[in-house]
Amino acid sequence: MxxxxxxxxxxxxxxxxxxxxxxxxxxxxxxxxxxxxxxxxxxxxxxxxxxxxxxxxxxxxxxxxxxxxxxxxxxxxxxxxxxxxxxxxxxxxxxxxxxxxxxxxxxxxxxxxxxxxxxxxxxxxxxxxxxxxxxxxxxxxxxxxxxxxxxxxxxxxxxxxxxxxxxxxxxxxxxxxxxxxxRVVKDRESYQQWLKQAEARVAELEAERHTTNEALTDAAETLRANRDRIAELEAQQPTLCGRTRDISGTEYPPCELRADHWQAYCRGNGGRSYFLSIASNQPTAPTEETAS
Known part of the structure; x- marks a missing residue:
């Protein structure tokens, strides 16, 4: 016993x-x-x-x-x-x-x-x-x-x-x-090592976030620039003539020339249709003097 x-x-x-x-x-x-x-x-x-x-x-x-x-x-x-x-x-x-x-x-x-x-x-x-x-x-x-x-x-x-x-x-x-x-010292050393790793990971994530923010900022700037360019190009698009009736009253596809075109005729359907339209203020053809 x-x-x-x-x-x-x-x-x-x-x-x-x-x-x-x-x-x-x-x-x-x-x-x-x-x-x-x-x-x-x-x-x-x-x-x-x-x-x-x-x-x-x-x-x-x-x-x-x-x-x-x-x-x-x-x-x-x-x-x-x-x-x-x-x-x-x-x-x-x-x-x-x-x-x-x-x-x-x-x-x-x-x-x-x-x-x-x-x-x-x-x-x-x-x-x-x-x-x-x-x-x-x-x-x-x-x-x-x-x-x-x-x-x-x-x-x-x-x-x-x-x-x-x-x-x-x-x-x-x-x-x-x-x-x-x-054992306490060993645990303390382990905690300190873990804390250092955590701090390093936080710094890494912050750097990654900074890089991501910079990339997003650049992308946003690029989008704004493209948007402004598109608006600029759209603003530069000429207004089309769009007339569809000739002087005899016959209907044709809309004229695809500029609204202020100087030609006496209108042209539509990809250039396959020509007709004389009724124009109240048809511009005249440019002379050599105006062309120059």
Whole structure:
């Protein structure tokens, strides 16, 4: 089970059986803690899912922590015994079966074998002990000191791992933040490049529009000039004679000569019809003098 799955199932304060060293199936003398979790599960520096429990300074791997029900936990707590072992065990001795924290001067196993416990001082000064008890007490004290040293070592190891986790977390956050900054910078550079391309395209379209406007202006000027020329040419078109009746009253196609023509005859139908028309003010033929 990984840390995420454990946290989803078991909140902080869950009753557990924890095994700081070996599990009982691996070592029949394995130490069991009837305790509760005091943190959420997380990854240690080595990458293992771990959790901290009450009564233990260092973390314990989740493979060595069993969640139990409140009733099972309470029953185990009620039946919990001291469990201390003789510093130099004799043949046939077993762990102390007295209640945990019994505070007696001697431990006792299930065979009623006894050995000295850590002496408890009475009053302001330590009470004197006989030589045998004093020697046993020194040995017990040495064992206790060694045990305490082990606890301190575990606590230091726990602190070291905690600092490692904090460092890794800070490192991951810094790395993620750095990647985020790089991504923002990259996006900003992309936006700037896109903006430059857009500005270049706008300038290109404006130049194209200017060129188009100039072409339209030239075309409009050309149209105006052609219109004026057409009007000028139309104004220069001579008015045709258009007479259709000759002096005898016969009808002919309209005369195609100029209205002020000097000829005595009219001509129509593409020059195929000639006739003398009635002209009230027929111009006379030009003389040599007027022709010149």
């Amino acid at each position: 990984n840390a995420e799955q454990w946290n989803a199932l078991y909140p902080v304060g869950t009753p557990v059986f924890a095994y700081p060293g070996f599990r009982p199936e691996d070592d029949r003398n394995a130490r069991r803690l009837v305790t509760r979790t005091r943190t959420e599960a997380q990854l240690s520096a080595s990458g293992d899912p771990v959790v901290w429990v009450d009564g233990e300074g260092s973390y314990i791997c989740l493979t060595h922590v069993d969640a139990v029900s409140e009733s099972v936990w309470q029953a185990a707590k009620d039946s919990e015994v001291c469990g201390a072992r003789e510093p130099e065990p004799r043949t046939g001795t077993s762990p102390c079966v007295l209640p945990a924290g019994h505070g007696g001067l001697k431990h006792q196993d299930k065979w009623t074998n006894q050995w000295p416990a850590l002496p408890v001082p009475v009053g302001d000064q330590p009470q004197p002990l006989d030589d045998e008890v004093d020697a046993d007490a020194v040995a017990a004290r040495a064992a206790q000191v060694i045990s305490n040293m082990g606890g301190e070592i575990r606590e230091l190891t726990h602190q070291r791992d905690r600092y490692r986790l904090a460092w890794q977390s800070a490192s991951f956050r810094a790395e993620a933040r750095g990647e985020g900054i790089l």
